[in-house]
Amino acid sequence: MNEIKNDPAALKHELTNLDLETPEKPHLDSNELIINMGPQHPATHGVLRVILKLDGEKVLGTECVIGYLHRGVEKIAENRTYAMFNPYVDRMDYVAAVSNGLGYCLAVEKLLNVEAPARANYIRVILTELNRIASHQLWLGTHALDIGAMTPLFYTFRDREEILKIFEKYCGARLTTHAFRIGGCLYETYAGFEKEVKNFVQFVRPKIDEYEKLLTTNRIWLERTKNVGVISAEDAIALGVTGPVLRASGVKWDLRKAQPYSGYQNFEFEIPTGENGDTYDRYLVRMVEMRQSLRIIEQAVGAIPEGPIMAKVPKVIKPPVGEVYHSIEAPKGELGYFVVSDGSTQPYRVRVRPPSFVNLQALDIMVRGMLVADVVAVIGTLDIVLGEVDR
Amino acid sequence: MVEESKTPATPPEGAKTGAPTPPSGSEKPAAEVSPPAQPSSGSNVAEKAAVLATSERNPATSPATTTKPPAAPAKPTGPVPEPWTAPLVEKYQHQFGSGLQAQSYLGQNYFIVDRSLIPNFLKLLRDDEQFDYCVDITAVHYPKREKQFDVIWILYSFERNERIRVKTMIADGETLPSSVPIWATGNWLEREVYDMFGIKFEGHPDMKRILLPEGWKGFPLRKDYSILQQDKEWVQINLGIESGQ
C-alpha cells in the first residue's frame, strides 16, 4: 500500500507540464527516456529531485520536484517571538548562516526604527564577509567534485576550517552561528580577534591563487565549463536570478553597492561581472568575489571603532504595527525578509525571499539541449542550498 | 459604511501554541490621519484606522483594544504610513483615480491597488517605469477582514535603483490573473502562494503545489491552520504512520 511510488503511471501524472506522452513503460528504445535524478543523488546538493526528459544524452526538458526539506519556517515564525525566531533563520541556508541572521536582524531593526551602533556594524560586516568566503569555498569544492576534480575539495575545506574556527571562538558555533541579535551584536569580540582575522586574510590569499592555479587554466575544466548552462542577462532578470549568477551574465548589480546596509558604504570594493553568463564566468566571478571580500575584511578589521555593540532595544521586542521589506546580498543572491508586525511580541507574518529558490527556477532554461553531465555541472554552478529552497 | 461596531476583542485562548488568532483586530497599518473613503477596503480596516487615530491623538490613553490590563506605559506611537507623493504617483493617481492609493511607511513606498487593475498596472510598471525585476510575490492572511488576503508584489528597477511594493486585497476563494507573462520569475512564486494560501492564479502555466506533496489538503500559512495540524489522511496513505506526529 505504501511502496515508494515510482512506477511510470504516477510519474506520468506528475509530468503534466512537460507536455510529453510518456511511453507506457519507459524503456531503452529509440524515443525519449525519463530519468529521475534525485531526490537522493550525490550531485543534487541536498534533497532535490530533477525529472529529466532525455533523448539519448541530450536533455529535452527538466522539472524540479522540491519540498522534501520543507520545515515550514514561515509558519513557525508566526508562533515565536522576534528574538526566538532568530536561530531558525540560520537553519535555512545553513552554509551562509551569518548572512541569514544579518538579514533578519536588519529587517526587524528597520521595523523598530533602530540603528545598530558603528562597532556592531563593523563586526557584522567582517563576519558576513568571512561567511561569504566560506560559502564560496564550499561551493567551489563541491562544484569541482561534481565535474570530477577531486583535489580542490580538500584544499577548500582545509581553508574553510580557519573561518569556522574564528566563528567558533566568537560565538561558540561553527555553522549555524546565531551570531547577531536584533539591535546589534551580543558578544564582544574576543581578545586577539583582529589579529586572528588579519592572519586569516594573509593565510587565505595565496590559497585562492592555489585554487586558480589548479582550475582556471585546466584544459578539461575549461572544456567542461565554457559555454555550459548559458543564461543571457535578459533571461536572468526576467527569471529574477540574483547574485553571482546574475553578475556572470553581465549585470553589474550588488545590493552592497546599490542599496548599502550596515556600513557597507564606507568600504571600497569592486563588483566582478562576466560576459557570456556560462559556468566558467560564474566560476571566475565567485573567485574575484572571494578576493573582494578579503579586501573588505582588511579595511574593516583595521578600523573597528570603539563604543557599544548593542543599540537600546527593549527587553521584550514589540515593534509598532507595520510591514517592512529589507534585503541583503547573501552569497547566493538577494536574500529578503518581508516582516509584518501587528504590534504584538510575535511577528504576524515573515516572508523570506530565498535566492536559491528563485535561482533554481533558471535551471530549466540553462540546461535545455545540454547533456546529462552538464545538468550536474549547472546545479553545482547555481550554488543552491536545499534548506533555503524548501524553507 | 465606514463606521462599524467595534469588533469584540477575541480573548487570547489557552496556551500560546493554540490557534494563534491575532490578539487584536488585524494589523492593517492603513491608518491615515484622515481616513479617505476606501471604496473597496473592508470596514474592519477603517475601524482599525479609527482606533489607531484616536490612540494617536491622545497618546495618554492606553492601547485601546487589548483587554489586557494596560501594564506597559503608553508606548510612544510608532511611525505611521504617510501618503507617498512622487511624480510616478501623480501620473497614475489621476489615471486610475480611486482604484489606487500610494503610501509610504518608514521610507518604503507601496501602492494599494484595486483587484481589477492588477494585470495591466503591473505591466505598466514593468514597461514604462522599468521595474523589470520582480523581487517577490507573496501574501498575508487576515481572517478578520472581509477581503481576507493581501497579495503583495515587490518590484525593483535596476535603472532607478528603486524598490516599491504593489498590494491588493482579495477575499477568500477569489482568483488573480497570473503575472507569469509579465515576469517569468512569477512561476514558482505564485505556485508557492497557492501552495501556502490557496490563492489560484489564472493563466499560470502549471498551477499546482510546489513545496507540499501533491494530494495535501489544507493551506498551512492561513491563520486558521494550526501549527500542529497535518493532513492526517495523506500521512496515513503515503507514509503509513497512524498518528499525525
Add this chain to the structure above:
Amino acid sequence: MLNALMSYLGSNVTPGEANNQLWALIYVLIIFAGVSVAVVAMNWLERKALAHFQVRLGPMRVGPHGLLQPIADAVKLLLKEDIIPAEADKFVFWIAPLIGLLAAFTVYTVVPFGPSQAVSDMNIGILFMLGVSSLAVLGIVMAGWASNSHYPLIGALRSSAQMVSYEVAMGMAVVSAVLMTSLHGTGLYGASSLSDGTGTLSMIGIVQAQQEQQVWFLFKFFPLGLIAFVIFAIAMVAETNRAPFDLPEAESELTAGFHTEYSGLRWSLFMLAEYAAMIAVSSIAVTLWLGGWMRPFPHWLSGSVWDFIFSLFPGLTFLGLAAIAVRGTLRMPKHNYFRVQTIGLGAFALVLGGIGLLLLAIAIGARASSSEAIARAADSMNNIYWFMIKIAVFMYLFIWYRATWPRYRFDQLMKVGWKVMLPISLGVLIVTAIVGVIA
C-alpha cells in the same frame, strides 16, 4: 621432472620457446602472484599518494601507515554478501568479470621482463596483446547488460564505445613503433649501418631491435617516436577507463557505471582486472618506446664500470625504501597503542633491508666472482628491475592524472578520440614510414 627443471636453467630462451611446459607453468604462477602483489601495492600506493596530493594522510589506522589496508579491503570484499540483482541474467552476470579478468591476465604471457624472462615469445606478441586487450570490452558490455537496470547499461555502452574508439588510435601508434623495428632510414636519421632487416612483432624482438639500434624508439626519428608515445600514453589511460576518461564510473551521473550492481568478491574481480590492465598496458608502452629491460644510457655510459654502477640500483632502491620505513618507525609515537605498529613497521623495514642487501650482494658478486650463475642472476635482476621501475613511473602518472584532472564529458571524450587522436596517430604512422624509407 627434476632434469626438466634443471635442463632449462642453462638456456637463455623463454620457456615457451624451449618448449618446457613446467617452467612455463612456473613463470605463469610467478607472474600471477607478482601481478596480484603489484595490484595490492598499487591499491595502497594510490590511496596514499592521492591522499598526500589532497593534503590528507590516507589510510593510517590498519597497520603502520595503512600498509595492511589493502589486505583489510580484500578480506572485507571476500566477506561481503555477493548480491545478484533480481531479474539479472545469472549466467552472463557470473561470467562477465571472468572475461574481464581473462583479458587482463592473458596479456602477461607475452610481456618481456627480460630477454628470457617471459612466459613465451610469440612472434605475433604485440598483435596478441592488442587482440586480447580488446576482449575486455566484452566483459564490460556483458556486465552492463546483465545488471538489468538503466544506469549500468548506459555506463557499459559508454565505456565500450570509449574503449573501441581509443583502441584504434592505440593500434596506429603501436604500428608506427613496430615500423621502427625494421626501418632505419639512410640519410639524416639513418646513422646505423644496419641493413633494413625484417621488423618483428614479437615483444622481445622489439626490445632487442632497440638494443641493436642503440636508441629507445621514444627518441628514434626524433619527433615521431615521441608523438607516437604520447598518443599511446593518452590512449592507454582511456583504454583502462582511468582518470580524465573515467566517465563510465562517473559517480556524479551514472552512480558507478557498469559495475554498480556488483558487490563483494565479484566487484573486486573487476577492480583486479582494471589494475592488471593498467600494468599490462603500461608494460606495452615500456616495451615499445622505453626500451623494455634496457638500463638507461646503455651506449653512452657503456663499459663494465657503468654496468656495475647501474647494477647497484636495485639494491639501493630497496635500501632506500628500508630507510624510509626505519624513519617511519622512529617517528612513530611512543604510546603503547602504537607498539604493535612500530614492531610491524620495523619488521617490514628489516625485510626490505634484507632484500636490498641481497640484491647488492648479487650485483657485487657478479662483479667480483666470475661464476656464470651469479652473472646470469645479476643480469636477470637488472633486467626485471629496470622494467619494473619504468612501469612504476607509469603507475605514478596514472595516480597523478586522477588527482589533477576533472572528468571529460562523454561527447568531448569521443571528439578527442576520433577527431584528435586518430588523425595524429595516422599522420605519425605515414610520416614514420616515409622517413624510415627515405630520410
Add this chain to the structure above:
Amino acid sequence: MNPAMTPVATPFFFYLLSGLAILGGLLVITRRNAVHSALALIVTLLAVAGLYLMLYAPFVAGVQIIVYAGGIMVLFLFVIMLVNLERTIRERQFNRIWPVGLVAGCALLALFLGVYAKGKSLFPEQARGLAEGNNTQQIGEMLYGNYMFAFEIASLLLLVAILGAVIMAKKRI
C-alpha cells in the same frame, strides 16, 4: 622442421578445440537468449583461433581474435542491447520455410562427406608447407605483393559500406 615447430600434444588440443567449436555452434542456434548465443559464438571464434595457432598461423589467429572476437562480436552485443528485443519477438516469425533450410543443410553435409571420402588427393601438394617461422611475413608479402590490387578493391568496398552506414544513420539524426 625446426624443433620449435614440433606440435604440442596436438591430438588432445585438436579434439578439445574442435569440440568447443562444434558445441559453441550448436549453442548459438539453440539458445533462446540472444546474449547467450552471442557468447557461444565468441567461444566458437576463439576455438577457431586456437585451431589456426595449431596450424602454425599465429598472425591469422591474432587477427581472428582482434577482428572477430574483439570487433564484430562487440558490434553484435551492441545491436542486441540497443535494439528492443521484446518488440522483435512480437513481430511475425517467418520460420515456416524450414524445409528449404533442411535441404540446404543436407546438400552441405553431402559436400563435407565427399571431401572427407576423397581425402588428401583433393588438395594441391605444396599447400601443406608449414609457415611457422615467418607466417606474418609471408602473409605480408602475399597481401601487398601479388594480391595488391585485390586488397585495394576490398578496402574500397569497405569504404563504400562505411559511407552507406553513416548516410543511413545520418538521415535519422
